Amino acid sequence: MLLAMLEQYPVDCEIWTYSFNEEEIRKSFDALLNEKRFKNRVQIVTEGNYKEVLDIHSSKYDLPYEVNEKLDNLSYLAKQFSKATCFITAIVYLDNVIGTGKPLFVPVHDLGIHVHYDDFIVMDPLYKARHVDIRSRAENLARAGAIMFSESEYVRKEQILRYVSSINAGQTDVIYFPVFLPSHLDENLLHEKEIRQKFGLEKPYIYYPTQVRPYKNIALLVEALSILRDRKYDVDLVLTGKPSDVTGVDLAIKKHQLNDRIICLSDVNEYELFSLYRYAAVTAVPSLFEGGFPLQACEAIYMGTPLVLSDIPVVRDRITFCGMSLENCGLEIFDPFNPVECADALERVLLNREETLASQKRFRDIFLSYTWKDAATKYYQMFFGSERGILSDTNMNVDEKWKN
16 A cells, blocks of 8 residues: 555655564565665654654753653654654554544454454453453544544445444545555466475365464365265365364364365465465355455456355455446355355366356456555545645546546
């Protein structure tokens, strides 16, 4: 987002963090910080370097209080010295940003801990306390007038507006994500022989790269694999998480005796991850919930891999945004609670891989036509909108512009 905004608009960025976290933050923004064309436009600001970075006059050096991570009061320093027009939080529970006194924008990709509360506390009882804490902090931000934005109309309506009681619809927005891609992807993809040898992939394989969590619904994919085996399909399932992380997944694998057909990879770098998409027979995304159109589905579409996808609200939401419907988008969509439907969808792709790709081409073309340039325009409108007197001809309906 920041890269796209810097490329298009005359904006600068201060990234505020405590000194103990500075090294990690610098690594996260390394590409931007080392980009010569953005020199001095992106600054890391801490309680230790703010005087030099923000060019504070020596007469203002003395503070009437100490600033450190234990007191968690960096926002008061930002209130006094930051040159920013507005502040964007990294995550929804950083409500101390209220102390900056600036207009606030809060990305809320999902409130999954509210929706799937039982699953979270079974996985880790400490989520009981975290849930209360997150909810309280979100309410604090809403009462302070923060704008909360998501990557899904469904999340905006059914989670932010439903679970954050202090917010109103005018304090919410939706900005869809384009595909997240590593730099120099095309020249770093591995050849099929190389990727198969490295990871021991001898058969056609179904691919689902994700962490193993209850709502990822991997147990249903295991059930579908069992059905395909009974139908005499010799195909493996490639995962990048640990089945043992969710008891139900581990039990399903043992129940159907599928250990020899499930390959669990670890230490997969970005280029290997995308190469695995390229050579997969099909990518399957059975998730019960995501904050937006699943990242694995985005990546599969970009890599030209046939996609089998669960019918969940955020998927319907993005299909609608693309001006299409479940009936004409060409995607293989299935009921995420029905393993037979999943197996049927996988079977159709395994039998007709090229036909599936052809049927998904129209959706792929429309989906990929929405770029980070479009998203950056939406972000810019939200952060510096016409009500602040900054925008002029850029103040347009991007959602319609990119499709036209």
